[in-house]
Amino acid sequence: MEHIGERIRMIRNLRIWSLIFLLPGLALFIYIVVLPTIQVINSSMYNWSPGQVGTFVGLNNFTQMFADPSFRDALLHTFVLLIGAMIIQIPLGFIFAYLIFRRYIGSAFFQTVFFIPMVLSSVVIALLWTQVYNQDFGLLNSLLRAVGLGDLTRPWLGDSSSSLISVVVVVGWQYVGLYMLIFLAALQRIPHSIFEAAEIDGAVGVRQLKSITAPLVIDTLKLSVILVVTGAVQYFNLIWAMTQGGPANSSSVLASYMFIKGLQESRLGYAGAVATVMLVVNLILAIGLQRVFRREPLELG
Incomplete structure (x- = not known):
C-alpha cells in the first residue's frame, strides 16, 4: 500500500x-x-475610426457587409483561390516529392529548384510574375505569339476576366515546394522493407503507388488539405502586391477587402467584422474537414 x-x-x-x-x-x-x-470580435460591434470614440452599432457592420456586392465578390474569389491552390499545390507537391523520393537523375537539383519560391518574399515573386504577365514584353504573351496563338494574348493582370486565375496560378506555384517537402518527409518515413516486400509480390510502378505509397501518406494528405484551406482564406501579400484586388475588384479576396475597409477607408469596426467572418469561415472549414477525414479513413490496399 x-x-x-x-x-x-x-x-x-x-x-x-x-x-x-x-x-x-x-x-x-x-x-x-x-x-x-x-x-x-468586440470591435466588430462598433463604428469607430482612429482617434474617435467608437459607437456601439450591434450587428449593423455585418448587415452592411453582407449587403455589399464587393464583399460577396471577395468571398467568392477567396473560395476560387482556395480550390485553385488545392488543385495546384497538393497534386504537384506529391508528384515532385515522389519523383525525388525515387531518386531519379537530378532529383537533388530539382528539390532545391522547387523550394526556391518558398524562400523568396511575396513582393519579389509579385514583381517577377508581373513581368511574366506583361502585355507587351511578358514571357507568357511572347510565348503565345511565338507558337501562333497571338489572339490569346491579353493584359493578364489588367483584364477582369483573367486577373484572378492569373493570381491563383502564382499562389499555387509559390507553395508547391512547401508541400513537396511535407510529402517527401512522409515518404522518407516509410520503411524501405515495405517497398521491397511489395516488389516481391509484384506491386511495382503505378500499382505500388496506388496500393502502398498513397495509403501510407494519407494522413499527410489530410494535413496538407487543411493547411491549404486555412492558408487560402487569409492570403493577402502576393495578391495585394500584384493587383491590389483589381481591376474592378476582380481579384479581391477577404483579406484585401478587409485591408481596404480598415486601413484605406479607416472603418476599423467594419474591418473587425470582416476579420470575424474570416475567423468563422476558417473554423468551419477546418473543423468540417477534420470531421470528414475522421469519418472516411482510407485503409491500406
Whole structure:
C-alpha cells in the first residue's frame, strides 16, 4: 500500500510540474492570440475610426457587409483561390516529392529548384510574375505569339476576366515546394522493407503507388488539405502586391477587402467584422474537414 501511495504522489507531482511548465506558453498564447481575437470580435460591434470614440452599432457592420456586392465578390474569389491552390499545390507537391523520393537523375537539383519560391518574399515573386504577365514584353504573351496563338494574348493582370486565375496560378506555384517537402518527409518515413516486400509480390510502378505509397501518406494528405484551406482564406501579400484586388475588384479576396475597409477607408469596426467572418469561415472549414477525414479513413490496399 505504501508503494502505491508513493506512486500516486509521484504522478500528482508530475502533473503539477507539467502544469507549471505549460503556464508560460499558455499565458503567452492567451496574450497574443486569444485576447486580440476577442478584441477584434468586440470591435466588430462598433463604428469607430482612429482617434474617435467608437459607437456601439450591434450587428449593423455585418448587415452592411453582407449587403455589399464587393464583399460577396471577395468571398467568392477567396473560395476560387482556395480550390485553385488545392488543385495546384497538393497534386504537384506529391508528384515532385515522389519523383525525388525515387531518386531519379537530378532529383537533388530539382528539390532545391522547387523550394526556391518558398524562400523568396511575396513582393519579389509579385514583381517577377508581373513581368511574366506583361502585355507587351511578358514571357507568357511572347510565348503565345511565338507558337501562333497571338489572339490569346491579353493584359493578364489588367483584364477582369483573367486577373484572378492569373493570381491563383502564382499562389499555387509559390507553395508547391512547401508541400513537396511535407510529402517527401512522409515518404522518407516509410520503411524501405515495405517497398521491397511489395516488389516481391509484384506491386511495382503505378500499382505500388496506388496500393502502398498513397495509403501510407494519407494522413499527410489530410494535413496538407487543411493547411491549404486555412492558408487560402487569409492570403493577402502576393495578391495585394500584384493587383491590389483589381481591376474592378476582380481579384479581391477577404483579406484585401478587409485591408481596404480598415486601413484605406479607416472603418476599423467594419474591418473587425470582416476579420470575424474570416475567423468563422476558417473554423468551419477546418473543423468540417477534420470531421470528414475522421469519418472516411482510407485503409491500406
